[in-house]
Amino acid sequence: MASHAEITASLRAFQSGYSKNKRLKIMNRDWDRVVLVKAEDIESEHTLILKDGELSLMEGNNGRADLIVAADSETLADMFYGDITPTEPYMNGTLKITGSEDDIVRLDFISLMIWGE
Amino acid sequence: MKRVVSVSLGSSRRDHRVEVELLGEKFEISRRGTDGDFDKALALLKELDGRVDAIGLGGIDVFLYAGKKRYAVEDGLKLMAAVKKTPVVDGSGLKNTLERETVYYLREHTDLLPPGVKVLMVSAVDRFGMAEALNELGCEVTFGDLIFSAGIPYPIRTIGELEEIAARILPEMVKLPFHMLYPTGKKQDSQDEEKVQKYGHYYQEARVIAGDYHLVRRYMPGLTGQTIVTNTTTAADVDFLREKGAGCLVTTTPEFQGRSFGTNVMEGVMVALLHKPWAEITPGEYLDLLKRLNFKPRILPLA
Incomplete structure (x- = not known):
């Protein structure tokens, strides 16, 4: 089980990876979304905000999520650190993403562009 | 038989x-x-x-x-x-051979693919042979894989960048249900109007539009005489392309009784x-x- 602080640290690593990737920012210029990241086994919520290609992170839930990413704390931390890809936990049901299929593919894509080979 | x-x-x-x-x-x-x-x-x-x-x-x-x-x-x-x-x-085995040959044939026997012509390939990873041949012959190719398969408005301009992005994302993306990446079933009978509005300009900027017919069709705006290089077209598809303003249809597979079959x-x-x-x-x-x-x-x- 990962702690809230570990999930926060993993999301900061994800945000840092995103921010260093100029091409990814260009790719997401049109994709303004609020993503709620919610742990299912501990009290932990974070909000990722994508606006004009920039990604920001806040702790807690701002109540305006377009997409909800929910999993156990360990899976969330592993995923945002890039130790695992989202595809496998998504396909086996460990990771649940609520939102449109296009948005789910887009989120998967961002993660792969940051952490992919 | x-x-x-x-x-x-x-x-x-x-x-x-x-x-x-x-x-x-x-x-x-x-x-x-x-x-x-x-x-x-x-x-x-x-x-x-x-x-x-x-x-x-x-x-x-x-x-x-x-x-x-x-x-x-x-x-x-x-x-x-x-x-x-x-x-x-x-x-996929035949595509690699047949579709390369189609590109060479068009260069050699027609004026549809002059050097420097702007080509939109709606998707290249499903027909990489065609992509390589277009690139080899000096066409100015936009690869629309991210635009039309993932909804990301990022035109890929070189084979090198296509390979690099593919190496990052495809090992995982291929594990997703195929319908998340490609229009299947009834989606093949309709156009995605939102994306036609959003991404139609990529078609209009090109003189040649190449690739999978279902992708070509789904996002096609009104055209101004562009050449379409594809296959699996029916008589109804020919009417659709004509109504959209396409100038010429090239199918990579032969026609049998009005129908160009898939590879x-x-x-x-x-x-x-x-x-x-x-x-x-x-x-x-x-x-x-x-x-x-x-x-x-x-x-x-x-x-």
Whole structure:
């Protein structure tokens, strides 16, 4: 089980990876979304905000999520650190993403562009 | 008579059946769509296994290519694994040969592909041979893989960048359900109006639009005489392209009774003619057989 602080640290690593990737920012210029990241086994919520290609992170839930990413704390931390890809936990049901299929593919894509080979 | 059946995840509205004679052998070629129903496709494949001479998988790619790397689509592999006795193909082997040759043919025999012409390939990883040939001949190619398959408005301009992005994302993306990456079933009968508005300008900026017909169709805006290089077109598709303002249709596979078949079907026919396991057939053997069959691209002026 990962702690809230570990999930926060993993999301900061994800945000840092995103921010260093100029091409990814260009790719997401049109994709303004609020993503709620919610742990299912501990009290932990974070909000990722994508606006004009920039990604920001806040702790807690701002109540305006377009997409909800929910999993156990360990899976969330592993995923945002890039130790695992989202595809496998998504396909086996460990990771649940609520939102449109296009948005789910887009989120998967961002993660792969940051952490992919 | 040899029987080749294409089992497709696409719309059953496109089903058809023809009889043709090729190199002295009679063939019955048919296409059976399952309207995006994966389980129905699996059941049909099992039913046909051992009862026909070759099976083509349509509406899905089993193998995607970028550079020397090959990526296997998991849903495609599941369909392939359902067939134990009959040779089963997805068209990727033939595409690599036939579609390269189509590009060379157009350069040599027509004025449709002059050096520097702007080409939009709606998707390149499903027909990398065509992408490489267009690039080799000095066309100015925009690869729309991210735009049209992932909804990301980022035109890829070089083969190198295509390979690099593919290496990052495809090893994982191929594990997703195929319908998340490609229009299957009823989606093939309609246009995505929001994306037509958003991404239509990529079509209008090009003089040649190449690639998978269902992607080409789904996002096509009004055109101004562009050439479309694709296959699997029906008579209704020709009318659609004409209404949209396309100037010319080039199909990479030959026309039988008004219909250009998918490469999976043609590859099935070739496997049945070659009497060899699919995995053992070389590009040279496909090329040789294409010459013997005298297959040439069909060029249909629409204006």
